[in-house]
Amino acid sequence: MSTSKVDVALARADERTGLANMMQLYIHDFGELWSREPPGELGDDGRYADYPLDDYWRQKDRIPLLLRLDGRLIGFALVNTHSHSGLTVDRSMAEFFVARAHRRGGAGTIAAREIFSRYPGQWEAAVTRRNTGALPFWRHAIQGHPRVDDIEERDYNTPDWNGPIIRFRIKPA
Numbered sequence: 001m002s003t004s005k006v007d008v009a010l011a012r013a014d015e016r017t018g019l020a021n022m023m024q025l026y027i028h029d030f031g032e033l034w035s036r037e038p039p040g041e042l043g044d045d046g047r048y049a050d051y052p053l054d055d056y057w058r059q060k061d062r063i064p065l066l067l068r069l070d071g072r073l074i075g076f077a078l079v080n081t082h083s084h085s086g087l088t089v090d091r092s093m094a095e096f097f098v099a100r101a102h103r104r105g106g107a108g109t110i111a112a113r114e115i116f117s118r119y120p121g122q123w124e125a126a127v128t129r130r131n132t133g134a135l136p137f138w139r140h141a142i143q144g145h146p147r148v149d150d151i152e153e154r155d156y157n158t159p160d161w162n163g164p165i166i167r168f169r170i171k172p173a
Ligand SMILES: CC(C)(COP(=O)(O)OP(=O)(O)OC[C@H]1O[C@@H](n2cnc3c(N)ncnc32)[C@H](O)[C@@H]1OP(=O)(O)O)[C@@H](O)C(=O)NCCC(=O)NCCS
Pocket: 026, 029, 095, 096, 097, 098, 099, 102, 103, 104, 105, 106, 107, 108, 109, 110, 126, 127, 128, 131, 132, 133, 134, 136, 137, 138, 140, 141
Protein backbone atom coordinates (compact mmCIF):
# COMPACT_ATOMS: atom_id res chain seq x y z
CA MET A 1 0.00 0.00 0.00
CA SER A 2 2.86 2.42 0.77
CA THR A 3 3.76 2.90 -2.92
CA SER A 4 0.20 2.44 -4.22
CA LYS A 5 -2.08 5.36 -4.93
CA VAL A 6 -5.72 5.41 -3.91
CA ASP A 7 -7.77 7.82 -5.97
CA VAL A 8 -11.33 9.05 -5.41
CA ALA A 9 -13.11 10.56 -8.43
CA LEU A 10 -16.61 11.73 -9.19
CA ALA A 11 -18.30 9.10 -11.36
CA ARG A 12 -19.33 10.58 -14.69
CA ALA A 13 -22.70 9.63 -16.16
CA ASP A 14 -20.91 7.47 -18.74
CA GLU A 15 -19.22 5.54 -15.89
CA ARG A 16 -22.54 4.58 -14.38
CA THR A 17 -22.42 0.99 -15.70
CA GLY A 18 -19.19 0.33 -13.81
CA LEU A 19 -20.75 1.59 -10.61
CA ALA A 20 -23.98 -0.38 -11.20
CA ASN A 21 -21.94 -3.55 -11.81
CA MET A 22 -20.02 -3.10 -8.56
CA MET A 23 -23.35 -2.54 -6.84
CA GLN A 24 -24.23 -6.13 -7.74
CA LEU A 25 -21.15 -7.28 -5.80
CA TYR A 26 -22.07 -5.01 -2.91
CA ILE A 27 -25.61 -6.39 -2.75
CA HIS A 28 -24.15 -9.89 -2.88
CA ASP A 29 -22.02 -9.07 0.19
CA PHE A 30 -25.05 -7.67 1.94
CA GLY A 31 -27.15 -10.70 1.03
CA GLU A 32 -25.57 -12.40 4.03
CA LEU A 33 -26.92 -9.67 6.28
CA TRP A 34 -30.34 -9.26 4.65
CA SER A 35 -31.13 -12.96 4.27
CA ARG A 36 -34.56 -13.67 2.76
CA GLU A 37 -35.42 -10.04 2.25
CA PRO A 38 -36.08 -8.90 -1.33
CA PRO A 39 -32.85 -6.91 -1.93
CA GLY A 40 -30.81 -10.06 -1.21
CA GLU A 41 -32.76 -12.31 -3.60
CA LEU A 42 -31.58 -12.95 -7.17
CA GLY A 43 -33.97 -12.51 -10.10
CA ASP A 44 -34.40 -15.16 -12.80
CA ASP A 45 -31.65 -13.38 -14.76
CA GLY A 46 -29.20 -14.11 -11.93
CA ARG A 47 -28.94 -10.44 -11.03
CA TYR A 48 -30.11 -8.46 -8.05
CA ALA A 49 -32.69 -5.73 -8.64
CA ASP A 50 -31.05 -2.54 -9.87
CA TYR A 51 -30.19 -0.08 -7.14
CA PRO A 52 -31.80 3.34 -7.73
CA LEU A 53 -28.83 5.31 -9.06
CA ASP A 54 -30.50 7.84 -11.40
CA ASP A 55 -30.68 10.63 -8.82
CA TYR A 56 -26.91 10.47 -8.36
CA TRP A 57 -26.56 12.19 -11.72
CA ARG A 58 -29.62 14.40 -11.32
CA GLN A 59 -29.43 15.86 -7.85
CA LYS A 60 -26.61 18.08 -6.66
CA ASP A 61 -26.64 16.75 -3.10
CA ARG A 62 -26.08 13.15 -4.24
CA ILE A 63 -22.48 12.29 -5.00
CA PRO A 64 -21.38 9.14 -6.86
CA LEU A 65 -17.69 8.35 -6.40
CA LEU A 66 -15.37 5.75 -7.89
CA LEU A 67 -12.39 4.41 -5.93
CA ARG A 68 -9.25 3.37 -7.80
CA LEU A 69 -5.97 1.82 -6.73
CA ASP A 70 -3.11 2.59 -9.12
CA GLY A 71 -5.68 3.46 -11.77
CA ARG A 72 -7.76 0.27 -11.40
CA LEU A 73 -11.31 0.34 -10.17
CA ILE A 74 -11.57 -1.16 -6.67
CA GLY A 75 -14.80 0.23 -5.29
CA PHE A 76 -17.30 3.04 -4.99
CA ALA A 77 -18.98 5.36 -2.54
CA LEU A 78 -22.40 7.02 -2.64
CA VAL A 79 -22.83 10.14 -0.53
CA ASN A 80 -26.20 11.77 0.09
CA THR A 81 -27.96 13.88 2.72
CA HIS A 82 -30.32 11.30 4.21
CA SER A 83 -30.26 11.32 8.00
CA HIS A 84 -30.97 7.91 9.54
CA SER A 85 -30.85 9.46 13.02
CA GLY A 86 -33.39 12.19 12.22
CA LEU A 87 -30.80 14.79 13.29
CA THR A 88 -29.41 17.36 10.88
CA VAL A 89 -26.67 16.27 8.50
CA ASP A 90 -24.71 17.84 5.66
CA ARG A 91 -23.52 14.49 4.30
CA SER A 92 -24.29 10.86 4.85
CA MET A 93 -22.25 7.89 3.68
CA ALA A 94 -25.07 6.03 1.94
CA GLU A 95 -23.02 3.16 0.50
CA PHE A 96 -19.31 2.32 0.50
CA PHE A 97 -17.60 -0.66 -1.10
CA VAL A 98 -14.09 -2.03 -1.56
CA ALA A 99 -13.71 -5.17 -3.73
CA ARG A 100 -12.69 -8.23 -1.74
CA ALA A 101 -9.24 -8.61 -3.32
CA HIS A 102 -8.31 -5.18 -1.99
CA ARG A 103 -9.71 -5.34 1.52
CA ARG A 104 -7.65 -5.00 4.69
CA GLY A 105 -4.89 -3.17 2.85
CA GLY A 106 -5.89 0.31 4.00
CA ALA A 107 -7.50 1.46 0.73
CA GLY A 108 -10.94 1.89 2.28
CA THR A 109 -9.54 4.08 5.05
CA ILE A 110 -7.62 6.31 2.64
CA ALA A 111 -10.65 6.68 0.37
CA ALA A 112 -13.10 7.38 3.22
CA ARG A 113 -10.83 10.03 4.77
CA GLU A 114 -10.34 11.68 1.36
CA ILE A 115 -14.12 11.83 0.89
CA PHE A 116 -14.64 13.36 4.35
CA SER A 117 -11.95 15.96 3.59
CA ARG A 118 -13.62 16.98 0.34
CA TYR A 119 -16.97 17.55 1.97
CA PRO A 120 -16.52 19.22 5.36
CA GLY A 121 -19.54 19.56 7.66
CA GLN A 122 -21.78 17.32 9.75
CA TRP A 123 -21.55 13.70 8.67
CA GLU A 124 -23.37 10.52 9.53
CA ALA A 125 -22.38 6.89 8.91
CA ALA A 126 -25.09 4.36 9.73
CA VAL A 127 -24.01 0.74 10.09
CA THR A 128 -26.58 -2.02 9.82
CA ARG A 129 -26.48 -4.11 13.00
CA ARG A 130 -25.24 -7.34 11.45
CA ASN A 131 -22.42 -5.66 9.54
CA THR A 132 -19.93 -6.31 12.32
CA GLY A 133 -16.84 -5.68 10.15
CA ALA A 134 -17.97 -2.23 9.02
CA LEU A 135 -18.29 -0.77 12.51
CA PRO A 136 -14.57 -1.08 13.44
CA PHE A 137 -13.73 0.12 9.92
CA TRP A 138 -15.76 3.34 10.31
CA ARG A 139 -14.49 3.96 13.83
CA HIS A 140 -10.93 3.63 12.54
CA ALA A 141 -11.47 5.80 9.44
CA ILE A 142 -13.31 8.53 11.36
CA GLN A 143 -11.21 8.67 14.52
CA GLY A 144 -8.00 8.95 12.51
CA HIS A 145 -9.16 11.85 10.32
CA PRO A 146 -6.95 14.89 10.98
CA ARG A 147 -9.86 17.38 11.01
CA VAL A 148 -12.56 15.39 12.81
CA ASP A 149 -14.50 16.79 15.75
CA ASP A 150 -17.50 15.88 17.93
CA ILE A 151 -17.56 12.14 17.21
CA GLU A 152 -20.67 10.55 18.68
CA GLU A 153 -21.78 6.95 18.34
CA ARG A 154 -25.31 5.88 19.32
CA ASP A 155 -27.23 2.70 18.90
CA TYR A 156 -30.61 3.00 17.13
CA ASN A 157 -33.49 0.59 16.85
CA THR A 158 -36.18 2.58 15.06
CA PRO A 159 -38.36 1.93 11.98
CA ASP A 160 -35.72 3.84 9.96
CA TRP A 161 -32.57 2.18 11.31
CA ASN A 162 -31.40 -0.81 13.32
CA GLY A 163 -27.77 -0.48 14.33
CA PRO A 164 -25.13 2.02 15.35
CA ILE A 165 -24.90 5.49 13.82
CA ILE A 166 -21.69 7.47 14.03
CA ARG A 167 -22.08 11.24 13.76
CA PHE A 168 -19.06 13.50 13.40
CA ARG A 169 -18.02 16.87 12.07
CA ILE A 170 -15.22 17.50 9.60
CA LYS A 171 -13.73 20.95 10.00
CA PRO A 172 -12.87 22.86 6.83
CA ALA A 173 -9.17 22.85 5.85
C1 LIG B 1 -15.92 -2.29 5.21
C2 LIG B 1 -14.94 -2.12 4.03
C3 LIG B 1 -15.31 -0.88 3.25
C4 LIG B 1 -13.52 -1.96 4.60
O1 LIG B 1 -12.63 -1.63 3.55
P1 LIG B 1 -11.06 -1.98 3.64
O2 LIG B 1 -10.36 -1.32 2.52
O3 LIG B 1 -10.92 -3.47 3.78
O4 LIG B 1 -10.68 -1.30 5.04
P2 LIG B 1 -9.19 -0.99 5.58
O5 LIG B 1 -8.21 -1.96 5.04
O6 LIG B 1 -8.91 0.45 5.35
O7 LIG B 1 -9.41 -1.27 7.15
C5 LIG B 1 -8.89 -0.41 8.14
C6 LIG B 1 -9.18 -0.98 9.52
O8 LIG B 1 -10.61 -1.09 9.72
C7 LIG B 1 -10.89 -2.28 10.49
N1 LIG B 1 -11.59 -3.26 9.64
C8 LIG B 1 -11.78 -3.24 8.29
N2 LIG B 1 -12.52 -4.30 7.90
C9 LIG B 1 -12.79 -5.01 9.01
C10 LIG B 1 -13.48 -6.23 9.24
N3 LIG B 1 -14.08 -6.93 8.24
N4 LIG B 1 -13.57 -6.70 10.52
C11 LIG B 1 -12.99 -6.02 11.55
N5 LIG B 1 -12.31 -4.85 11.38
C12 LIG B 1 -12.21 -4.36 10.12
C13 LIG B 1 -9.52 -2.83 10.90
O9 LIG B 1 -9.15 -2.20 12.11
C14 LIG B 1 -8.64 -2.36 9.74
O10 LIG B 1 -7.27 -2.31 10.09
P3 LIG B 1 -6.37 -3.66 10.00
O11 LIG B 1 -6.64 -4.28 8.66
O12 LIG B 1 -4.97 -3.13 10.15
O13 LIG B 1 -6.84 -4.53 11.14
C15 LIG B 1 -14.95 -3.38 3.12
O14 LIG B 1 -14.76 -4.53 3.92
C16 LIG B 1 -16.24 -3.56 2.33
O15 LIG B 1 -16.40 -2.99 1.26
N6 LIG B 1 -17.20 -4.35 2.88
C17 LIG B 1 -18.47 -4.65 2.23
C18 LIG B 1 -19.36 -3.43 2.12
C19 LIG B 1 -19.58 -2.73 3.45
O16 LIG B 1 -19.82 -3.35 4.48
N7 LIG B 1 -19.54 -1.40 3.40
C20 LIG B 1 -19.77 -0.53 4.56
C21 LIG B 1 -21.20 -0.21 4.64
S1 LIG B 1 -21.61 0.64 6.17
